[in-house]
Amino acid sequence: MLENLPIVEGDPLWALLGQFQADQREHKIDLLVGVYRDETGKTPVMQVVQNAEKKLAEEAESKVYKMLSGHLEFNDHVAKFLLGESKKLASQCTIQTVGGTGALRVVGDLVAKLSPNAVIWNTDPGYLNHRPIMEAAGLTVKTFRWGHKDGVLDLESCFADLKEAKEGDILLLHGSCHNPTGVDPTLAQWQQFADFCKAQKLVPFIDIAYQGFGDSPDADAAGLRLLAEQMDLVLVAASCSKNMGLYCERTGVAMVITKDTSQHVPLRTLLERITRGNYSVPPNHGAAVANLLFSDPTPWLAELTVYRERVRNLREALGEALSAIGAPASLQVITQQKGMFSLLPLSIQQMDLLKEKHAIYGMQNGRINIAGLQQSEVAYLANALVDVLQ
Ligand SMILES: Cc1ncc(COP(=O)(O)O)c(C=O)c1O
DSSP: OGGGOOOOOOOHHHHHHHHHHHOOOTTOEEOOSOOOOOTTSOOOOOHHHHHHHHHHHHHOOOOOOOBTTBOHHHHHHHHHHHHOSOGGGGGEEEEEEEHHHHHHHHHHHHHHHHOTTOEEEEEESOOTTHHHHHHHTTOEEEEEEOOEETTEEOHHHHHHHHTTOOTTOEEEEESSSOTTTOOOOOHHHHHHHHHHHHHHTOEEEEEESOTTSSSOHHHHTHHHHHHHHHOSEEEEEEEOTTTSOOGGGOEEEEEEEESOGGGHHHHHHHHHHHHHTTTSSOOSHHHHHHHHHHHSHHHHHHHHHHHHHHHHHHHHHHHHHHHHTTOOHHHHGGGGOOSSEEEOSOOHHHHHHHHHHHOEEOOTTSEEEGGGOOGGGHHHHHHHHHHHHO
């Protein structure tokens, strides 16, 4: 068997991280991994999570298996967080998954079972893991451009590429804080996506991994809620990794919103069959923590607001620093973008130069994690960006 072992290219992110760690320059800056960092460069465990973990440890309830759908109360809470107090809550069928990645795969497996010829339409640029997940589920992936004009999503190019999509294809959109561009649709543009899906008979699939990192938890779910109100079928993959800082606890949900709720029983059974054939039941700890946070959301939302504002302040400071040194407009749009990521308008060679000459590490495609920055590094980064662009 092992004589057939292929030489598989490693993940470029981890290779760059290795280079960063080996770099001896004291002023080096890591803008690589998509995790929140505080002003000291740490990714802390939220205070509310620490409190919840103490409570769970004291209660030491039981480690007995939960249901195949996972932690049912947690699922109900996430559904409310995603959809708000909407009558559409009755239309969703939700199961707990192994993080947002697990949710993407479970939904991919569901599509592959029910509609194997459906193409997944993915943004370009997009989240690097979408294609391998969907292809591993046996689905075909095609892309449409996700560009912007002066910071506003260029819908014309999206729809020009999506003209090729056929009835039943899946339109995979990021709920908020698009990874890697930080360019999100306006509410009017979400309506245009809804109209397009209705006209072309496409199924929207919303990957929402950063709810609360853009404008607010409700505003960041506005696009999803609009689609849920208007469409007969919406697929959702949601993650608690970022907005609760539960990364390694692998906490998320897969949700299907249907017009006909009589489909929920067979749908749930099929979703459970899919997970049973993979990892059986999802891990409980993250969902138990998240459940406590959702039960008394005020302190959690206050901590999340601090996170969101730190990232927003960094964006603003970077925008001001760029404007002060007369940086081109293509760099200054960073202030209009949402969430942790921005995609710099730099070539692979310019990203290499940023690393070699200035010890600033971003992804080769130009993605940087704004949250990896400290206020004291903003001016240095702005000058380095202008330098490599020249
Ligand atoms: C757009 C997007 N979707 C999904 C995920 C997966 O999240 P999780 O860590 O919960 O698997 C990420 C994580 O970076 C992401 O950026």
